[in-house]
Amino acid sequence: MCAYYIAIDPNVDDTSRMLSPLKRMRKKKFKSEWAMKLIKLLVKEDTSWENTESRLTKHRAKFHQYGKSSSTTQLEEIAESLARLPDTPLLLATKHGCTQVVEEILELYPQAIEHIDQDGRNILHIAILYRNHEVFDLVVNTKYAKERLRGKIDNDANTLLHMVGEEAPDVKADIKDPAHALQDNMKLFKKVANICTTLDNMKLNSKSKTAEQLFNEKNNQRRIEAKEWMIENAKNYTVVAVLIATVAFAAEYTVPGGSNPQNGQPVLKRKSLFFVFTIADAASLSTALTAVIMFLNIITSTYKFKDFETSIMLKLNFGLFLLMVSVAMMMVAFAATLVLTISSGRKWTDITLYVVSFFPVIVFLFTYFQRNIDFSSIYRKIKDMINYMHSWFENPKPAVWYPVSQRTSDRP
Structure with a gap:
């Protein structure tokens, strides 16, 4: 297409x-x-990005309100909200994730990367606040942008790491369960921390909180919801895995075609599909029991913030994968049993029987891979790898990359 x-x-x-x-x-x-x-x-x-106030006024942190009454502070906040100017096209494009617009502006006016809004937030602040990863990656990969923007703070002394704890109320993100949403925030925090300085981890904002403290406070309720979601789903998956294991275990003692009463050997032992049935049923039983162990491990986890970044989600995904394999193997065992017991030896009858028997397996695998695997990202990775290998062979390597004997032999 x-x-x-x-x-x-x-x-x-x-x-x-x-x-x-x-x-x-x-x-x-x-x-x-x-x-x-x-x-x-x-x-x-458009040159609206030039209307940027001095950084000396924008970066003045407002830590305390001593000497002011609450009514005075409220009047100042109301006046400030009424005096707000509309966002510039650069900030609007950053908020709504219009990467091409941001790229065009920065390509034509590189100095616009210093533009900040009335809250003292630069492009990276806003991209993190609205969870626009493409704009964030574009700005970070721009030449000298990371060094110029990573240490900046807004009017409330929030660094880039502080913005990970915040989240815009009108973010149109994909509807996700709380566990995956928390995992995304954990990954974003780690991603932003990689470009920030060590001092940014210890900086306090206007509420005297570090970035980690603010992140834990804002995401604590989501962590509780994610814990309940994980436990409930792990219990449901455990019930399904136990039922599959029970069926697979019972199928081992009721093999298709029955057993020979004289020696107890299966009657259809020499059939090739009987071997398929045996392998599929054994794989279904073993993967279902392993999935049960993974789900029980999830139920008994501690559910700390760091657990949601890798360990718990890895256990859940691995347990689901094993459960899907168990279901697929059970379908294969069912199809092999159906063909062994009903096959009449006629060509078209057997072909029809094969199609009907293995059709659920094909549908199941197609829907599972379509739902859980991002083929577009795989295509992009393969394309990047091919381009990298092409540039590797096209560009000549420096002389230091070759062995000493080869370098000396090339000399006249």
Whole structure:
């Protein structure tokens, strides 16, 4: 589909012979290209990012309100909220995750990376607050941007790490369970910490809290919800795994075709599908029991913040994978049993029986991989690897990379 999209010419006038799906793709590409042209034109004319106040006033931390009454403070906050100016296009694009707009502005005006809003927040502050990872990666990978922005604080003395603890109320993120949402926040905290200085971990904001303290306070309720969600799901998965193990265990003693009463050997022992049945049933039983152990381990975990980053989620994913394998192997064992007991020896009858028997296995595997594996990310990784290998062979290596004997032999 991507190849067709690239090959389509959006400026074609005659679309009468074009299929309706291609017409929709052509219309979409036409809109995208003209939108980018309009964006480039507007970016050249827009200089709103220059309206940035002095950093001396923006970075003045407001730690205390001594000497002021509560009514005076409230009046000041109301006046400040009424005096707020609308966000500039650069800040709006950062909030809504319009990576192409941000890239165009920074490419044409590199100095716009210093732009801050009325709260003293720069692009990285806002990208973290609104959980726009693409904008964050774009700015961090921009030349010299990380060194210029990573140590900055806003009007409330919040560093980039402090912003991980905060979250915009109107963030349109994917609907996730509390455990995965907490894991995403833990990964984001670690990701931001990698670009921050050591001093940022110890800085206090206007509420005298470090970034870690603020993160734990804001995510404590989510941690409690994630704990309840994990325990409830682990119990349900345990029941399913035990039922599968019970069925697989019982199938070992009631083999298809029965047993020979004289020696106790299975009647269909020499059949190739009987071997498939035996392996599939044994795999279903072993994976189901292993999944039970993983889920019981999850139920008895401590549920600390660090556990949600790797260990608990790894146990859950591994247990679910084993449970899915157990279900798939049980389906294979069922299909092999059905073919062994009903097969009539006729070609078309056997083909139909094979299709009907293994159809649930195919549907199950397709839906599982489609839901749990991001094929687009795998494609991007393979593409990046190919490009890296191509550049590796295209660019000549320095002389220090070659052995000493080879370097000396090349000398005249």
